Amino acid sequence: MTKIEKTLENKSVRPTAMRILIYKYMAEKKIAVAMTDIENVFEKAERTTLYRTLKTFEEKGIVHQIDDGTNISKFALCELGCSCELDQDLHLHFHCSNCNETVCLTEHKIPHINLPEGYIAEEANLVLKGICDKCSGH
Numbered sequence: 001m002t003k004i005e006k007t008l009e010n011k012s013v014r015p016t017a018m019r020i021l022i023y024k025y026m027a028e029k030k031i032a033v034a035m036t037d038i039e040n041v042f043e044k045a046e047r048t049t050l051y052r053t054l055k056t057f058e059e060k061g062i063v064h065q066i067d068d069g070t071n072i073s074k075f076a077l078c079e080l081g082c083s084c085e086l087d088q089d090l091h092l093h094f095h096c097s098n099c100n101e102t103v104c105l106t107e108h109k110i111p112h113i114n115l116p117e118g119y120i121a122e123e124a125n126l127v128l129k130g131i132c133d134k135c136s137g138h
């Protein structure tokens with residue numbers, strides 16, 4: 001069994017060929033990808049299959065969705081051991097306004113925020129905008 005197959009099985013996702021391919025693509029890409037990116041890469045696959053694969057990944061905590069303010073939902077692989085619960089895998093995201101790429105800053109966690117009484121947070125989406133390391137030349 002390959003590492004990817006194991007990762008999928010650990011998350012109770014049957015490692016079908018399509019799922020393995022999409023996982024591999026996302027792992028190699030290293031930046032958040034939009035549905036259209038995946039559609040372009042897997043041209044021959046049915047759109048609904050691709051969409052359902054991502055939905056399954058999201059439900060099982062394999063990927064998380066990022067709203068980077070571009071009106072296009074992007075997806076990135078979750079960290080190991082993430083179950084996509086609030087206060088667990090909440091890291092910062094960075095959107096570069098020059099190359100338009102969005103990355104997970106997994107080392108940088110969103111600090112716990114004490115909300116006023118009666119407020120219940122269900123998701124958090126913290127996206128910093130600016131110039132990424134590639135574009136700034138550092």
Ligand SMILES: [Zn+2]
Pocket residue numbers: 061062063064078079082083084085089
């Ligand atoms: Zn996650």
Ligand SMILES: [Zn+2]
Pocket residue numbers: 096097098099100101131132133134135136
């Ligand atoms: Zn950039």
Ligand SMILES: [Zn+2]
Pocket residue numbers: 064066076091092093103104105
């Ligand atoms: Zn992320």
